[in-house]
Amino acid sequence: xxxxxxxxxxxxxxxxxxxxxxxxxxxxxxxxxxxxxxxxxxxxxxxxxxxxxxxxxxxxxxxxxxxxxxxxxxxxxxxxxxxxxxxxxxxxxxxxxxxxxxxxxxxxxxxxxx
Amino acid sequence: xxxxxxxxxxxxxxxxxxxxxxxxxxxxxxxxxxxxxxxxxxxxxxxxxxxxxxxxxxxxxxxxxxxxxxxxxxxxxxxxxxxxxxxxxxxxxxxxxxxxxxxxxxxxxxxx
Numbered sequence: 001x002x003x004x005x006x007x008x009x010x011x012x013x014x015x016x017x018x019x020x021x022x023x024x025x026x027x028x029x030x031x032x033x034x035x036x037x038x039x040x041x042x043x044x045x046x047x048x049x050x051x052x053x054x055x056x057x058x059x060x061x062x063x064x065x066x067x068x069x070x071x072x073x074x075x076x077x078x079x080x081x082x083x084x085x086x087x088x089x090x091x092x093x094x095x096x097x098x099x100x101x102x103x104x105x106x107x108x109x110x111x112x113x114x
Numbered sequence: 115x116x117x118x119x120x121x122x123x124x125x126x127x128x129x130x131x132x133x134x135x136x137x138x139x140x141x142x143x144x145x146x147x148x149x150x151x152x153x154x155x156x157x158x159x160x161x162x163x164x165x166x167x168x169x170x171x172x173x174x175x176x177x178x179x180x181x182x183x184x185x186x187x188x189x190x191x192x193x194x195x196x197x198x199x200x201x202x203x204x205x206x207x208x209x210x211x212x213x214x215x216x217x218x219x220x221x222x223x224x225x226x
Contacts, residue, residue, distance in 0.1 A: 092157075105158045
């Protein structure tokens with residue numbers, strides 16, 4: 001049972017570079033989420049998806065793009081990385097949003113922008 | 115803004131019950147309260163959730179007040195491995211959609 005898998009686990013970028021973070025889930029969940037977590041703070045929602053082919057903005061979407069081409073995958077893109085995007089990024093999935101369905105999280109991607 | 119209020123930190127002796135409070139005074143009638151924990155920067159781990167009634171599972175118990183404005187997570191026999199940041203979360207309607215809003219949580223330290 002893999003659950004939610006994030007790749008890569010660590011990455012160092014230079015300012016202005018681009019990259020894509022991949023999230024994969026094997027639980028057939030409809031909802032998927034990307035969060036960022038800065039030191040000493042809770043998680044902040046970047047973007048989320050309510051199903052294949054759909055995406056929506058969360059609390060802090062600026063500087064990020066997402067795609068959900070397949071139900072099991074949710075990609076987070078940084079087109080031009082900035083030092084302010086240095087953070088730990090977590091992906092999550094759930095059967096539904098809220099209600100009686102909790103979110104399941106991956107182990108995170110630690111991203112440093114120099 | 116977070117929809118919940120939690121103390122920033124708490125201590126508990128190993129083997130004792132850890133009681134973590136949470137205020138959610140603006141919770142709506144059909145909204146669940148969720149509890150997660152995060153151990154040393156790992157991915158958050160789901161613990162328990164509830165609506166109106168008290169809930170118990172293999173990890174913890176959740177006590178929700180009758181007016182639903184606050185709740186308490188109880189770890190009945192805390193161990194050193196329960197040292198973590200505990201998050202109490204409710205759903206909020208933002209930007210035309212429902213989102214789970216995470217606060218800073220309570221850092222629980224279990225002491226030997």
